[in-house]
Amino acid sequence: MKMEADLHVHTIASGHGYSTIKEIVDIASKKGLKMVAITDHGLNMPGAPHWYHFTNMRSLPRIMRGVEVLRGVEANILDLQGNIDMPEEVLTDYLDIVLAGFHELTGYAGTSMEHNTQAMIAAIKNPYVHVIAHPGNPKFPVDVEEVVLAAKHYNKALELNNNSFIVREGSLTQCNEFAKMAKKHNALVCINSDAHICYNVGENADAVALVTTSKICTSQIINFSVQQTKEFLAYHNQQGLLVANAQ
Numbered sequence: 001m002k003m004e005a006d007l008h009v010h011t012i013a014s015g016h017g018y019s020t021i022k023e024i025v026d027i028a029s030k031k032g033l034k035m036v037a038i039t040d041h042g043l044n045m046p047g048a049p050h051w052y053h054f055t056n057m058r059s060l061p062r063i064m065r066g067v068e069v070l071r072g073v074e075a076n077i078l079d080l081q082g083n084i085d086m087p088e089e090v091l092t093d094y095l096d097i098v099l100a101g102f103h104e105l106t107g108y109a110g111t112s113m114e115h116n117t118q119a120m121i122a123a124i125k126n127p128y129v130h131v132i133a134h135p136g137n138p139k140f141p142v143d144v145e146e147v148v149l150a151a152k153h154y155n156k157a158l159e160l161n162n163n164s165f166i167v168r169e170g171s172l173t174q175c176n177e178f179a180k181m182a183k184k185h186n187a188l189v190c191i192n193s194d195a196h197i198c199y200n201v202g203e204n205a206d207a208v209a210l211v212t213t214s215k216i217c218t219s220q221i222i223n224f225s226v227q228q229t230k231e232f233l234a235y236h237n238q239q240g241l242l243v244a245n246a247q
Contacts, residue, residue, distance in 0.1 A: 001212065001218070001224075002032075003033075003191055003202070003204060003221070003223050003224055004033065004035060004223065004224065004225045004229075005033065005034060005036065005037070005223040005225075005226055005229050006028065006033055006035075006036050006037070006192055006201055006202050006204075006223070007035075007070070007099070007222075007223050008039050008074065008099060008131075008133065008159065008161070008190075008192035008193065008194045009024055009037060009038055009039060009192075009201055010039065010074070010194070010195065010196045011024065011038060011040055013040045013049040013053050014041045014045070014047065014049070015041070015045070015046065015047020015048055015049075016047060016196060017040070017196045017197070018196060018197040019196075021038055021060065021064075021069070022064070024036060024038070024198045025064040025065050025067050026065060026198070027199060027201050028065075028067045028201050028202060029064075029065035029066055031202045033067055034066075034067060034068060034226045035067060035068040035223075035226050036067055036068075036070070036201065037071075037072040038057065038060075038070070038071060038072060039072040039074045039099055040054075040073065040074070042073055042074060042075035042084060042085040042086050043076075044106040044107050045076060045085075045103060046105055051087055054073055054086070055090055055093075057094065057095075058094060070096040070097050071096050071097075072096055072097040072098060072099065073086055073090075073095055073098055073099065074099045074101065074133050075098060075099065075100045075101075075129075076100070076101070076102070076103050076106040076108065077100050077101060077102055077119055077120065078106070078107050078108055079108065079109075079119065080115060080118050080122060081119075081122050082119060082122025082125055082126045082129075084100050084123065084126065084129065085106065085107070086098070086128075088128070091128040092128070097130050097131070097233060098128050098129050098131070099129075099130065099131045099132070099133040099159070100123045100131075100133060101132060101133030101134050101135070101137070101159075102119075102120075102139070102140040104139065110140070113141045113142060113143060116140045116141060116142045117143045117147060120132060120140075120147050121146065121147060121150040124147070124151055124154050124156045129156065130156065130157065130232070130233065130236055131156065131157045131158070132147075132151065132158050132159060133159050133161065133194075134161035134163075134168065134171075135159065135174075136160075136161070136164060136168075136171050136175035136176075136177070136178050137168050137174070138168065138170040138171055138173070138174055141174070144174065144181050145185075148181040148182055148185050148187045149187075151187050151188065152185050152186065152187040152188075155188065155235065155236075157188040157189055157190040158178055158182060158187060158188070158189050158190070159189070159190045159191075159192055160175060160178065160189055160191050160192075160207040161192055162192065162193050162194060162203060162204040162205070162206050163193060163194035163195070164194070165206045165207075175210060176210055176213075176214075179210040179211060179213070179216060182214070183215055183220075186217075187220065188220055188221075188232070189211070189220055189221055189222070190221070190222050190223055191204050191207045191208060191211060191221055191223060191224075192207070
């Protein structure tokens with residue numbers, strides 16, 4: 001199983017990334033990827049870029065080396081209301097895709113599984129958020145089935161993050177539970193590298209193994225094809241217009 005798109009990639013702008021956009025795109029092209037999303041960390045992450053970085057992404061070519069480049073962010077969930085650390089103007093006018101997740105030292109003060117679950121579900125309800133990043137992080141335990149049901153209801157995607165198996169010790173158990181529940185409830189998932197260096201772009205073998213074991217269908221994986229990614233984002237763009245017009 002090979003994904004056409006990698007929707008979670010970091011550059012040197014994240015502060016602890018090690019590659020430029022050009023290096024990332026060059027490797028993505030060599031590996032046969034058709035799309036990458038540049039998703040540097042949100043503003044509250046230590047070492048993160050200024051919000052100018054995200055608005056200036058409009059200067060990026062839409063296609064580089066035959067690879068379509070999406071403009072995105074991996075934002076931080078801040079509170080029980082599902083707020084994230086990016087200005088609304090940036091989210092609405094400049095970015096194609098928004099991931100949101102829990103990170104240490106970024107302002108989130110939840111102290112229990114109940115709080116984490118409430119905050120993650122609130123982030124799922126946040127109209128600017130498309131994908132929940134690494135929900136299986138064991139440092140922020142949640143009620144997996146409740147989160148999956150919320151994601152299903154709001155048509156949001158839950159990430160199976162390959163990098164978690166490298167940098168988040170103990171992730172396998174909870175990630176496996178997310179994969180099983182996603183299969184059970186036919187919820188959407190997103191398989192990403194979370195690469196912080198260009199060589200890891202598109203590398204997702206461990207996450208794919210979870211999908212294979214859980215028998216998740218390719219139709220549930222939003223980045224299995226570029227077409228599926230575009231349809232997913234188009235749906236949420238349309239929903240956003242409906243909400244804005246209702247206001």
